[in-house]
Amino acid sequence: MKKKTVGIYLFDEVEVLDFAGPYEVFSAAELEDGTKPFQVVTLSETGGLIAARNGLRVETEKAMQAAPELDILIIPGGYGATSAEIHKKDVISFIQAQEKKTDMIASVCTGSYLLAEAGLLNGRKAATHWKDIEEMEKKYPEVQMKRNVKFVDEGHILTSAGISAGIELSLHMVKKVLGEEVMKNTAKHMEYDMQTSEN
Numbered sequence: 075m076k077k078k079t080v081g082i083y084l085f086d087e088v089e090v091l092d093f094a095g096p097y098e099v100f101s102a103a104e105l106e107d108g109t110k111p112f113q114v115v116t117l118s119e120t121g122g123l124i125a126a127r128n129g130l131r132v133e134t135e136k137a138m139q140a141a142p143e144l145d146i147l148i149i150p151g152g153y154g155a156t157s158a159e160i161h162k163k164d165v166i167s168f169i170q171a172q173e174k175k176t177d178m179i180a181s182v183c184t185g186s187y188l189l190a191e192a193g194l195l196n197g198r199k200a201a202t203h204w205k206d207i208e209e210m211e212k213k214y215p216e217v218q219m220k221r222n223v224k225f226v227d228e229g230h231i232l233t234s235a236g237i238s239a240g241i242e243l244s245l246h247m248v249k250k251v252l253g254e255e256v257m258k259n260t261a262k263h264m265e266y267d268m269q270t271s272e273n
Contacts, residue, residue, distance in 0.1 A: 075105075075109075075111060077110070077111060077112060077113045078111060078112050078113070078145040078146060078177075078251060079112075079113050079114075079115060079142055079143065079144050079145050079146070080096075080100045080112050080113065080114045080115070080144070080145065080146040080147075080148065081114075081115050081116075081117050081141055081142075081144040081146070081147045081148070081172075082096060082097060082114065082115070082116050082117065082147075082148045082150065083117045083118065083138065083147065083148070083149050083150070083165075084116055084117065084118045084124050084126070084132060084134050084150070085118060085119065085124055085152075085154045085155070085158065085159050085165075086124050086125050086126075086154045086158065087125070087126070087127055087152050087153040087154030087155075087157065087158070088124065088126045088127065088150050088151070088152040088154055088155070089126070089127050089150060089151055089152030089153075089182075089183055089184075089237055090126050090127055090128070090130055091237045091238055091240065091241075092150030092151050092152055092182040092183050092185065092237055092240050093116075093126075093148070093150040093182070093240075095182070095237075095238065095240040095241035095244065096148050096150070096180075096182065096240050096241070096243070096244040097114055097116075098241075098264065099241060099244035099245055099248060099260060099264070100112040100114050100146075100244060100248070101114050102260050102263050102264055103248050103252065103256060103260045104256075104259070104260070104263075105252070105256065111251070111252060111256075115135050115136060115141070115142060115144075116132065116134040116135050116136070117134060117135070117136050117137070117138045117141050118134040118136075118137065118138065119137065119138055119159075119162065119164070119165060120137050121134055121135070121136055121137035121140065122134060122137075126152070127152050127153065138164075138165070138168045139168070143175070144172060144175065144176050145176060145177050145178075146176060146177060146178045146179075146180070146247065147169070147172045147176050147178075147179045147180070148179075148180050148181070148182065148185075148240075148244075149169065149179070149180070149181045149182070149185035149188050149189060150181075150182045150183065150185045150240065151181065151182055151183030151184030151185040151186070151187070151202075151203065151236075152183070152184065155183075155184045155185055155187055155188055156184050156187050156206075159188055160187050160188055160191050165188070166188065166191055166192045169188060169189065169192040169194070170192045170193070170194070173192070173194055173230075173231075176230070177230060177251075178230050178231075178232060178247060178250070179194065179230065179231055179232070180231075180232040180233065180234070180243060180244075180247065181202075181232075181233045181234065182234050182237075182239070182240030182243065183202060183203045183234065183235070183236045183237055183239070183240065184202055184203055184206055184236075185233075186200055186201070186202040186206075186210065186233045187202070187206075187210070187213075189231065189233065190210065190213070190214040190217055191214075194231055195214065195216075195217040195231065195233070196214075196216040196217065197216060198217065198218065198228045198231060199217075199218045199219075199220050199226045199228060200217050200218065200219055200220065200226055200228075200233040201219070201220050201223055201224070201225055201226045201233045201234055201235045201239070202219065202233065202235065202236070203235060203236030203237070204221070204235065204236060205236075207219045207221060223235065224239045224242045224243070225239060225242055225243040225246060227246065227250075232246075232247065241264075241266060242268060245257050245260060245261050245266070245268060248260055
């Protein structure tokens, strides 16, 4: 099978596990014959170095405008999502454009703010970090925020609760693409126990 390309958008003050969890899931996924079905690429607004939460420095591979053709786009959260990225018109436009091109777009934690700002969550159910649910409800009244779930699957738009919930969401996405067996094997490899979630 042709590899699916997963783009993970990074930015200054991105929450580390928000992107590292999904990166690990899609990188660890493997078919029975040992084939790696996903190619993961890190993106940022202009490419190059970003400073994640708590000072972790990450060298992103591509500027968002130079991104390869993506099958999946993941938008993590963190302080930088709500303080800076949400105000960048080029970033919001990039997300809107990718929504028309990709099979799935997903947010982790407060990455949901960027999807909401892009209009992708209007009329849909969504999840975010529990601390931000009420603010999301006030800021984006057309979005139906869900409580006490790890993630919400609205077809080609998916959102997860905070930080570690992005692992669960990514495993679910692996299941959507490749089936339950590959998802279970990936979770077992990572020694990760799946919890209850909302579909």
